[in-house]
Each structure stands twice: as C-alpha cells, then as structure tokens.
Amino acid sequence: MSRKLRIADVRKALDAGRRFLVVSHQSPDGDAIGSSLALASVLTALGKGCDIVNVDGVPMNLTWLPLAERVHLVPDDPGAYDTVVVLDCGGPERTGLDLPLDQPGRVVVNIDHHPGNPEFGTVNLVDPAACATAELVYEVLRAMPAPLGYSAATGIYTAILTDTGSFRFSNTSARALEIASRMVSKGVDPAWVSHMVYDQQPVGRLHLLSRVLETLTLSPRDKAACVTVTREMLRATHTGVEDVDGFVNYPRSICGVEVGLLLREEADGRYRVALRSKGRVDVSEIARELGGGGHRNAAGATVDGTPAQIRRRLFDRVETALDEQRLRKRLAG
Ligand SMILES: [Mn+2]
Structure with a gap:
C-alpha cells in the first residue's frame, strides 16, 4: 500500500477516535517525545481526549518542549482508550507498557520508521525511508482539519533535528529539510531549539564523558572503536542512563573508523x-544477529558477557563485514 493511502487510513482512524492514548518507546529520544507532543497538540485542538504516556518520562533536555508537562509515566485509565497511537516503536514491546493492544474494539495506530517493524497495528504507517517518525506524523497532521500550530511545529522540528543528528546523518533528506523549513515558518527558532536541546548539559554528564572516553578501544585494524559505560561510572558522577545519549558518536567520529560502539552496563x-x-557497514544486520534491531546506520541490542568479550566479538564481526565487502567488490570488478 502506498504511503498516501496509509496516511489516509491513519487520518480516518484519528477522525473516528474520541479517547486517545499516545505512547512512544522507553528511553525516549527527541523523535519519540516530539512526535507524541505534536500529535497530542492537534488531537487536543480537535476536541479529543488525549493522554500522552512514556514509561521513562521526558528526558531533561526536552522538558522545555510545549506540552511536555502532559507526558505521564502510566496511563490514567488503561481500559478507557478507543484508540492507541504507538509512535517510533519498532515493535509493540518497545513501549515498555503492559497494555493489551488486542482489546476488542480498540484501534491501534502504528506510526514508525524502523525497518522490520512487524506492522502490529490495526492501521500501520511504517516507512523506513522517513527521516524520523515525526516526518510521518507531519504528513498525517497536515491532512487533519485543525491547523498545525507552534507547539506541534516545535515537536516536529525537534524530532527531526535530533533524529538526523542535527541534519548530519544520512537520513537528512530533502524532505527532512523541507519540513524543518516549514516548521521555522511557523515560528520555531532553530538557534533557540538547538540551545535548549544541546547547551543545557548537567556538569555530571561531562564528568561521565571524561571517564567513558578513557575506555576508548580500537579494533585490530582500527575500523571499529568502542567505549564502555559501567553502572559504577553513573553512580560516581551522579548521572543516569539518559546522560549517555549521544556518547556513541565519539568513537564513530574517529578518522578511519567505520563503526562506533558503546557498551552500557544494565541493572x-x-x-x-x-x-x-x-x-559502509549495515549495523542493523549485526544487531539483529544479537537479538536486537535498528536502522542501517544506527542499531542496538542487549547482550551477555564482559565488555572485553563483547568488544572482541563485535570488532571481529565489523572487520569481517568489511573484508567480505572488499572481496565482493574485487570479484565484481
Ligand atoms: Mn525515530
């Protein structure tokens, strides 16, 4: 089904619903929260009931977003919603919520851009070509009868800004920039948003970063680089899991390195x-082998072992992938 038809289906479901629950993935990022707030703002403007839930709440650097105070950790009344909108979740389990999606009469709208999304919704708008879930949310919202106002525009802009790594990653499409530009026309101030998202770091985060960078290790042929975050480091610097966000870009930024890795110890x-x-390396493939998933250039998984064991395994896998590529190229050429 084309994206256009799917957008029309989502719009119909949003028109018909009266009592909405909007949920996104645990450890939320700018796309999860920004998409949720943008959608909720338009649903509210249409006079619909709308609860926004994220099991981990809003990360510190996004609490300034308009309507962020409406995000709750648990649904008010899990039985009350006729429509559940699941945003930016590669699978229903990513919400971290124990919410029956198959309740009779309940419509589940699944809007996402993760490849391999199993289309678990009653209505699905899944497109891995979208730069962010917010791109798809935008396409839906602009077809809705209520205008997309400043609050929604700020959510959409922030989502696209963060999911494209400030318009630096390969998902920075013409459409991404086009939508961002339209949001700026609606009053969003890029310098202010960037300041609020990136220039409000708690000092503990930098203390944590300094410890994390000391763990930097390169693979035998310098094609992969890895840093490690232990629970002890978080304790010592009075930081939390959300402070680790973005650290993986440091090993990735090294000259000659193809894949950056970050290992974070869980409870x-x-x-x-x-x-x-x-x-060059499709890391979603590697993540899938480890029971995880993600995109071609950004993926994740949870694994057993010591950091040294995990590192060796991943270094091996990355360098093998590059060898195979070189061999294939040579055979083809
Ligand atoms: Mn996303």
Whole structure:
C-alpha cells in the first residue's frame, strides 16, 4: 500500500477516535517525545481526549518542549482508550507498557520508521525511508482539519533535528529539510531549539564523558572503536542512563573508523550495545544477529558477557563485514 493511502487510513482512524492514548518507546529520544507532543497538540485542538504516556518520562533536555508537562509515566485509565497511537516503536514491546493492544474494539495506530517493524497495528504507517517518525506524523497532521500550530511545529522540528543528528546523518533528506523549513515558518527558532536541546548539559554528564572516553578501544585494524559505560561510572558522577545519549558518536567520529560502539552496563549485569555506522557497514544486520534491531546506520541490542568479550566479538564481526565487502567488490570488478 502506498504511503498516501496509509496516511489516509491513519487520518480516518484519528477522525473516528474520541479517547486517545499516545505512547512512544522507553528511553525516549527527541523523535519519540516530539512526535507524541505534536500529535497530542492537534488531537487536543480537535476536541479529543488525549493522554500522552512514556514509561521513562521526558528526558531533561526536552522538558522545555510545549506540552511536555502532559507526558505521564502510566496511563490514567488503561481500559478507557478507543484508540492507541504507538509512535517510533519498532515493535509493540518497545513501549515498555503492559497494555493489551488486542482489546476488542480498540484501534491501534502504528506510526514508525524502523525497518522490520512487524506492522502490529490495526492501521500501520511504517516507512523506513522517513527521516524520523515525526516526518510521518507531519504528513498525517497536515491532512487533519485543525491547523498545525507552534507547539506541534516545535515537536516536529525537534524530532527531526535530533533524529538526523542535527541534519548530519544520512537520513537528512530533502524532505527532512523541507519540513524543518516549514516548521521555522511557523515560528520555531532553530538557534533557540538547538540551545535548549544541546547547551543545557548537567556538569555530571561531562564528568561521565571524561571517564567513558578513557575506555576508548580500537579494533585490530582500527575500523571499529568502542567505549564502555559501567553502572559504577553513573553512580560516581551522579548521572543516569539518559546522560549517555549521544556518547556513541565519539568513537564513530574517529578518522578511519567505520563503526562506533558503546557498551552500557544494565541493572541485570548485561550490556546494552549501541552501534553507529558511517555507512559502509549495515549495523542493523549485526544487531539483529544479537537479538536486537535498528536502522542501517544506527542499531542496538542487549547482550551477555564482559565488555572485553563483547568488544572482541563485535570488532571481529565489523572487520569481517568489511573484508567480505572488499572481496565482493574485487570479484565484481
Ligand atoms: Mn525515530
């Protein structure tokens, strides 16, 4: 089904619903929160009931977003919603919510841009070509009868800004810039948003960063680089998991490195692995082998083992992927 038809289906579902729950993935980012707030602002303007839920709440650097105070950690009345909109979740489990999606009479609208999304909704608008879930939310909102105001525009802009790494990653499409430009026309101030998102770091985050960078390790042929975050480091610097966001871009930024890796120790002693590629290695493939998932250039998984074991395994896998590529190219050429 074409994107256009799917947008029309979502619009119909939003028109018909009266009592909405808008949810997004745990450890939310700018896309999860920005998309949620933009959608909720338009649904509210249409006179519909709308609760916004994220199990982890709004990260510190996004609490200034218009309507952020409306995000709750749990649904008010889990049975009351006729329509549940799931945003930026590659699968229903990503919400971290124990919410029955298959309740009779309940419509589930799944809007997402993760490849491999199993289309778990009653209505699905899934397009991995979208730069952010907010791009798809924007396409839906502009077809709605209520105008897209400043609050919604700020959510959409912030979502696209953060999901494209400030318009630096490969998902920075013409459409991404076009939508961002339209949001600026609606009054969004790019310098102010950037200041609020990036220039309000707690000092503990920099203390944490300095410890994390000391763990920097390169693969045998310098094609992958890895940093590690332990729970002890978070304790010592009075920081939380949300402060680690973006650190994986440091190993990725090294000259000659193709894949940046970040290992973060979880409460159960396992490690959450973040993988970021410069484009040659498809890290979603590697993440899937480890039981995780994601995009071609940004993916993640949770794995067992010590940091040294995990690192060795991933270094091996990345360098093998590059060898195979070189071999294929040579055979083809
Ligand atoms: Mn996203």
